[in-house]
Amino acid sequence: MIGVGKMKQYGNVLDKPLNKGKQEVSLSAFAFLFSELVQYNQTQVDNIGELERRLEDAGYAVGARVLELLCHRDKGNRRETRLLGILSFVHSTVWKVLFGKVADSLEKGTEHEDEYMISEKELLVNKFISIPKDMGTFNCGAFVAGIVRGVLDGAGFPAVVTAHFVPMEGQQRPRTTILIKFAEEVLRREARLG
Amino acid sequence: MAAIYSLYIINKSGGLIYYKDYGSAGRMDTNDSLRVASLWHSMHAISQQLSPVSGCLGIELLQADTFDLHCFQSLTGTKFFVVCEPGAQHMENLLKFVYELYTDYVLKNPFYEMEMPIRCELFDINLTQAVQKDRVAFLGR
Known part of the structure; x- marks a missing residue:
């Protein structure tokens, strides 16, 4: 067996x-x-x-665990408490661990103060999936939306997160946008913190 | 356009699950393409039985005056075949690549039902790219 004696054996996980x-x-x-x-x-x-809801719930469980693990591993048991901090944590740290890259973009919604968008040209979970025409706007990115909701909820930023296809000019395939709408209390707290 | 006339995928029971024709030569209507598919399925099976060589896997290449037919059968019995200009090169590689696309964009798609006709947008997009002339040459390296 290769590496016997080199690897430290741990009795307990x-x-x-x-x-x-x-x-x-x-x-x-x-x-x-x-x-x-x-x-x-x-x-x-x-x-x-x-x-869509069931996929989101499956993702939520992943998100809650990912938050716990990454806070412990990367941040020395500290977690983000500010809105922009947690958003960039999702956009870069979480994305990198799950998909091997930083998300393509993170933007603030233009119409509403409480909306943020994470966009991805080719979401990993959608790489091989073609949605049949009769399923309309269904997007398997709901799973990823669930992950994001799990992370945010666990960190104390309750939000409604949804996944949408957004057609892009000059591109055959639409990109996927994860739309995050924070709860009112989050924005109020954020305003108080200044 | 490459010298490919048409491309077929048939399931393990001989049903046509994908058909696409390229260019005007050898164009067929739906009934004819279904007929070619089931005919080829039977001929392929018969050729295995008739072959003097033991362990024969069926016809790989049929050469006619006006076309060549290259066939590739996957381990699960799905057959991919392409009808092309006589003497066209690199068709085995193209078929293997189509098989690769099939495993990626059809079999990993949760909305595809096994043995049913293939209607997957991503498969179409990637196939079109692969069949373009210079791409076929590239695959032949």
Whole structure:
């Protein structure tokens, strides 16, 4: 066996350090697993809104865990308490760990004060997925929206997060925008903090 | 346009699940394409039985006066075949690449039902790119 004696053996899983090793998993394996997740959930629902909600809930559980892990690993058990701080944490740290890259853009909504958007030209979960015409505006990015909601909720920034396709000029494929609408209390707290 | 006339994908029971024609030569209506698909499926099976060589996997290339037909069968029994100009090069590579696209954009798509006709936007987009002339030459390297 290679490396016997070199690797420290930990009897208890809790004694293992949480530092990153090589963290990448096979994209194909993930794509098949995600595809099965969507297919399974499709058998459990009778409309598209419900399917979107179920995917979002699946993502929420991931987000809550990711927040915990990253705060411990990267931030020395501290978490962001300011709006812009947590947004850039999602946009860069979380995205990098989950998708291997920083999100394409993070913008503030032009019409509403409480809306922010994270856009991605080709969202990893949508890489192999073609939505049939009869499913309208359904977007499997709902899973990622759920992750974002999980992170934000866990950090004390309750928000409504949704995923949308946005057509782009000169591009065959629309990009995916994750729309974040923060709860009123978050903005009030933010204003108080100045 | 490359010297490809048309491309077919048939499922393991001989049903046509994807058909696309390129250019005007050899254009067929829907019934004819279905007929070619099921005919090829049977011929392929018969050729395996008739072959004097043991372990034969069926016809890979059919050469006629006006066209060549290259066929690739995946391990699961899905057949990919392309009808092209006589003597066209690099078709085996193209078929393997189409198979790769099929595994990526069709099989990993949660909205695709196995053995049913392929209607996946991403598969179409990537296939069109692959079939463009210079791309075929590139695959042949």
